Amino acid sequence: MKQETSQTTQKTNKGIKKIGVLTSGGDAPGMNAAIRAVTRSAIAHNLEVIGIHHGFKGLIENEFTPLTSSGVSGILQNGGTILKTARSREFLTEEGRAKAYQNLVNAGINAVVVIGGDGSFTGALVFSKEFDIPFVGIPATIDNDIFGTDYTIGYDTALNTVVQAVDKIKDTAASHGRVFFIEVMGREAGLLALNGGIAVGAEVILIPESNTEHQAFDRFISKGYKRKKTSGIVVIAEGEEMGGALKLAKKAEQENPDLDIRVSILGHMQRGGNPTAQDRVAATKMGVAAVDAILDDQKSIMVGLRYGKIVHVPFNKAVKLNHSIDQDLLEIQRLITI
Ligand SMILES: Nc1ncnc2c1ncn2[C@@H]1O[C@H](COP(=O)(O)OP(=O)(O)O)[C@@H](O)[C@H]1O
Ligand SMILES: O=P(O)(O)OC[C@H]1O[C@](O)(COP(=O)(O)O)[C@@H](O)[C@@H]1O
Ligand SMILES: [Mg+2]
DSSP, X not given: OOOOOOOOOOOOOTTOSEEEEXXXXXXXXXXXXXXXXXXXXXXXXXXXXXXETTHHHHHHTTOEEEOOTGGGTTOTTOSSOTTOOOOOSGXXXXXXXXXXXXXXXXXXXXXXEEEEOHHHHHHXXXXXXXXXXXXXXXXXXXXXXXXXXXXOBTHHHHHHHHHHHHHHHHHHHHHHTOEEEEEEOOSSOOHHHHHHHHHHTOSEEEOTTOOTTTTHHHHIIIIIITTTOXXXXXXXXXTOTTOOHHHHHHHHHHHOTTSOEEEEEOGGXXXXXXXXXXXXXXXXXXXXXHHHHHHTTOOSEEEEEETTEEEEEEHHHHHHSBOOOOHHHHHHHHHHOO
């Protein structure tokens, strides 16, 4: 039988000997898998790796610890981030960023991998306009709202958490004949609510990207619930412009006093838990690609996935443009409901 051999090419770059890695902004399941992939692939390319704790805050406060291959063992399957995360006000200031730069220089760090969302990439972009240490980003947010990548680490795990939670709520909703208003995370983004809503067969889905659903609830009540439905699920994205689940439920109660309405806000449970296989694989691909990008002298870019392949997206595009909602999904939802 023919034996297949695989060989990884070791890259070198004279200017890059030591890299830093940090997680920033909202945590997302799969961040640990990305830290592991960055660390192990950097070590495979003979680089030293420094873990920076608490995101940009730790960059300013010098919270640096060397990472080893064994040091990132046993973390692939865990939610959260071993490097911790933070939102840093000081990094918004020039003085804060200057401190961060000085700490990086003192530690001999030649490049930094930032695992985070749009805010973190904006910070990295601002920094890289002022200082000459390259930053490369890995998109990680349960919202999946970053332009230029089909996928952000954490989204699939959060989506499955939403589905599990709503399936449970549906059992009690059906038993009591109640209508549940369920709020799903997504400050400015409705993808989690939209796909989560479709996956659980929600009667109505309200998201910030579409205002055509304003009549959806009325339609559901008049045509669906009153005629043949005995219970119902309304999924609302946190950032819905008409209001959150509590406000919309109150309004619905006033307009339909005969309805038995309950509210459930899923909250931060959506950010935790063991990452799904999809999140672990995406994080591993992107972690390796981020180190490759650094060794190829890339800077101020995010590595992303388009149609399953690695792409490089300049930070300024990733943070400025919107990740649009697939209008077909909204159409599918309208067709399938009632
Ligand atoms: N315009 C900016 N200039 C400098 N730093 C920024 C800027 N915007 C965001 N940041 C930094 O990025 C951090 C993370 O951003 P945030 O929006 O909270 O999270 P996420 O990366 O998950 O979107 C902020 O706490 C801040 O330190
Ligand atoms: O944990 P916090 O600070 O309450 O933030 C909540 C927000 O973070 C998210 O979970 C993720 O957003 P980011 O990844 O951009 O931080 C949003 O869906 C939610 O609105
Ligand atoms: Mg964000």
